[in-house]
Amino acid sequence: MERLQKMRKQIYRCIHCGACRFAYSGEPDKEGLGEHGGVLYEGIVTGCPAGNKYKWEGFYNSGKMWMARAVLEGELEPSEEMRDIIFQCSTCGNCAAQCENKIPTVDVIEALRAALVEKGVPLGAKSAALSKNVKEKNNPYNEPHAERTSWLKGEKNLKSKTAYFVGCTASYRIKNVAEATERLFRKIGVPVAVLTDEVCCGSPLFRTGQLSEALRVMNQNLETFKKYETVVFSCAGCYRTFKVDYPKYSGKPLPFKAVHTMEFIADLMKQGKLKIKKEFKKIVTWHDPCHLTRHIADDIEKRRLEESNNWFMDSRAIEKEKEEWYELPRYVLKQIPGVEFREMYRIKENTWCCGAGGGVKTQYPELAMDAVIERIKEAEATGAQAIVTSCPFCFLNLRDGIKATGSKLELYELIELLDSLID
């Protein structure tokens, strides 16, 4: 409740304007892909996966802000009914991107979830299991901790200035991404340490309001990784958690540089130190993982605005900095010979979430499926043969969506793709 109280003034800024329902809420004349499959990809379009599915006000962000306000006023008691509304949100942050009153909507929703947990409202069984599993096994999948680095053929706890935070999903569920990342760094001459003491970053717990266990793993990881200069990531969720949540909850800046692999590669390419020679001859589209792109851009904005004494003058420069971040994965893809790059309509800060985040795929898979089917259709509307992303949750959900729709789209994880193209 304390975190919710701290955001009181920001919560009270909501006027129910409803811009948060949309993508491109301020771009009525935006050109797009036209009409495909009965959907018009032009101008202002739907932007909220949960609101789009259920259509009740509470499932849109604005409804949640007014529930938060009622909780603060003491008019509304946290309850299981409330849980079933506020947890059906992938916390994708489209609402924050659209909000002219700059309400930190994702922070509010997470604080509201934490307030429910604090009040003892029971979580959904699968959400609750996340915390139990992390507590017992250091990962949400209930897998043995000893198996965490079993994918690594080389030396564990290697001596290096750079460590690789693998994350639970790459460690246990899509080990090929872990292998590709470690191999890619070796190929580019930056051997990375994979640590046996790594534990879950806490992302699923921060997202679902289970803060006590989240803080435990945060402190453990900070202790484990503090001796490294740089920590690299392949998981968008882990990266977001280190980059955004750890400083926020620990009250201190990270003791190392946190870099996503995509960012690392883009930097090398920009410096002319890495050039891809192999061809990837396909029409390609990119799916922005919320945790990797929109949440990080949002964090850039928050930090810059916090430092600024004149938002009027500084806002334009901040927008430019955000845009540079959004452009990075696009830049990387465009450096691959043979790639014909095509954008979906909803991209960057207006991206349509795949629906997997915020604990949704775990507890409410039907909502996650609805959202990803919409994304698959949008990707198909570009005429792309392949969809590339760089987040294990987006990857798994897109995979499920492709299967469910029978789409012919090929799915690639960006780091794996780069590894396959770099000798």
Added chain:
Amino acid sequence: MSYNPVTKDIITALKSIVGNEYVNDSVPMRYAYVSKGIMGLESIPAEVIVRPRYVEEVRKILVLANENKIPVTPVAGGLSGGFASPLISPSGILLDLSRMDRIVEVDTDCRYMVVEPGVRSGTVWAYFRKHYPDWAPPVPDGAPPAATVLGDALERGFSMVTGRYGPQADMVLGAEVVVPTGDVLYTGSWALPGAKPFYKWGLGPDIGGLFLGAQGTMGVVTKAAVKIVPHPHFKTVVAYGMDNPYDMQDATLEVSKYEMGIADHCVMVQGGNWPLVMTRWPEDKVPKDYEFYKKLGISEWWMNFEIWAHSQEELDFVCKRIDEIMKSYEARTGHKLPQWKLHPKQIASRLKKPNKIAIPYSLWNAGFLFITWYTPWKDCAEFAEIYNEKMVKYGFPPVMWIASIDHCRQAICMPIVCFDASKPGDVDKVQELNRETTEIFLDKGWVEYRPDPYVHAPMMYSRAKTYHEYLKKIRAIWDPNYIMHPGRLAIP
């Protein structure tokens, strides 16, 4: 009046009308629909929210509510600046009309569209852009894309062509209205079975006006025919600065009196004062000294003329004539009216519809309220002067936005009261300001745009007792138990 609560039996009956999945009495969901701010400070949760899809469902719901004396508040599906009709006590059924979102018909000869209440500005704009690019739906200017066309029209609001065509209510050619007795009424020529909604005055005396500005107290409008307007593609915005509201008022009036050939092209004529720029940012994160804004070329007061034309030549002619009128005013009065040379990006931003320009005023503190009034145009400067002084007296920044209605026949004056809703006492201060100014403005003969139930409506009707009595009697004909949004307009 006494009303009954929504019981389990009523909820069962509502479910049998619209289906289980469209009735919701979850406590948190009911709070999700609460809205206090932007147009009103009063709102309480409904007892149940119902989302009908068809007119017949609305009819059955009203009959059920009438038989059981349960209040009903319709919400157009969105917002005409905040929820159009926030519930007040007694609570009852909130009729969320967002599922009634069909664009039923577009007639480019009679030049109207028939839309349901849930059709949002963003949606209808995209639809016209794709299917009727030479026609424009009169979406509200300044209201966000989630605002509904009908919410704005029924509020007699403000659209992007108000300067040329008058208040949004003037754009309504006909309405389909469901009333608690279970009848479905049609207004204008629509009242004649089989007729198109081409003529707003209909069969002898027309009852259409009773449903406009009624804030949901007279019935549920389930469809309306709204005029569409030509959408020529030569557009620009010209702006002039001044150091006081009187020059803004008088010079703009001179332009607007040239109705044919000049002011007819000025679809939107709106302006304000420099705090309009300042208060779009947090109070502690932006310079508060006018000198900062002056250096950026922002005048203390200004007026924008948004001009639409069928050719560049026509556009250039209108701009030239406006400039000549402004220069002639300058020469005659000796007062400076410098043209504000807008950057192309500033012009593009002003031409964007629907847009979000009215939204960020919560950033200044945490909440804002438009306390909007209609005045004769010639009184708008005096209005601004009085209101700004009162806002400063109560500790609020003096933020004033003024727009022309129908070639400056009237002004819509929109002070933006930026207050802190999270701070105890600030809401009371807003209401004190509201009371004090309402007393003054009613004395002046000015009219509140959307009378609130606790300040404006009682003060206004206490001065117009006969009118008020007849409104109550008329309402009782089709709403004998006064179930429609009771209390909202004090009728009763």
